Amino acid sequence: MPLRLIFMGTPDFAVPTLLELVAHGHEVAAVYTRAPKPGGRRGLQLQPTPVEREARRLGIPVLTPKTLKTPEALEEFRAHDVDAAVVVAYGMILPQAILDAPKFGCFNLHASLLPRWRGAAPINRAIMAGDAESGVMVMKMDVGLDTGDVAMAERLAITDTMTASDLHDALAPLGADLMVRAMGGLERGGLQLTKQSEDGVTYAAKIEKAEAKIDWSKPARAVLRHIHGLSPFPGAWTELDDGGTPVRLKLLRCELASGSGAPGDVLDDNLAIACGDGAVRLLELQREGKARMQAADFLRGTPLKPGARLS
Numbered sequence: 248m249p250l251r252l253i254f255m256g257t258p259d260f261a262v263p264t265l266l267e268l269v270a271h272g273h274e275v276a277a278v279y280t281r282a283p284k285p286g287g288r289r290g291l292q293l294q295p296t297p298v299e300r301e302a303r304r305l306g307i308p309v310l311t312p313k314t315l316k317t318p319e320a321l322e323e324f325r326a327h328d329v330d331a332a333v334v335v336a337y338g339m340i341l342p343q344a345i346l347d348a349p350k351f352g353c354f355n356l357h358a359s360l361l362p363r364w365r366g367a368a369p370i371n372r373a374i375m376a377g378d379a380e381s382g383v384m385v386m387k388m389d390v391g392l393d394t395g396d397v398a399m400a401e402r403l404a405i406t407d408t409m410t411a412s413d414l415h416d417a418l419a420p421l422g423a424d425l426m427v428r429a430m431g432g433l434e435r436g437g438l439q440l441t442k443q444s445e446d447g448v449t450y451a452a453k454i455e456k457a458e459a460k461i462d463w464s465k466p467a468r469a470v471l472r473h474i475h476g477l478s479p480f481p482g483a484w485t486e487l488d489d490g491g492t493p494v495r496l497k498l499l500r501c502e503l504a505s506g507s508g509a510p511g512d513v514l515d516d517n518l519a520i521a522c523g524d525g526a527v528r529l530l531e532l533q534r535e536g537k538a539r540m541q542a543a544d545f546l547r548g549t550p551l552k553p554g555a556r557l558s
Contacts, residue, residue, distance in 0.1 A: 252430070281311060363449050401422075467524060503528075
């Protein structure tokens, strides 16, 4: 028999999992997501989350509680009488009473190879750290920070061409398929759980704006991974001296290049930039206040010649 589920998620990353669960016949009794936030051109219209938009399109009831820690929130959650809750980037802590409410518990889809990169920004941190691979895991949740027992996992290679956006878009459908298989195992009574290792634990702290500035003294591959790990948001940045006025450039995509020089030096007419060891070539960037653009388009409006420097 299909499972009766609560789905808890907020951003685009969670949408494929919701859609796949519905497509495979599971009954989603309710969707929990974060409350709409002001947005639009003037910031006056309340913008529902991507998960809320899809849930309403599918005719699924949507709840946006500010907290799950009150007796009223617990009573409302329990009233759905579900087999399990599926949690994908919900953005709110689930207290023990909520975790215990579904018949089989709460299952989280996490975008890393646990116990590596527990926490808020696993996709960004894996790229920035130079990891060779990432992946998705389904775990049964406990009150710890991504410490629950693991049910299933899928791995994916990280290449030097991948940005955080690329990896996000690759992991989202992979995770959706994995969660559907996990719920199938739960439905049949054959879902096996394995405790996480205590070795290799790392934490993916939330990205702070202060760490987005590029350090050109680092080796070229570290600079590349820094740029790609923060693309498109918040965006790694550097400054260009434009006639005595510093202009901020957000760098979104690059590749390793040949050449050497003082860190930050422009080495040729095609945006090769010297690093502490080696160089990178900028492929996509965004001038402050402008739209993102390819390097060739940027150079038409802002020609950078050898001898210029980024700081």
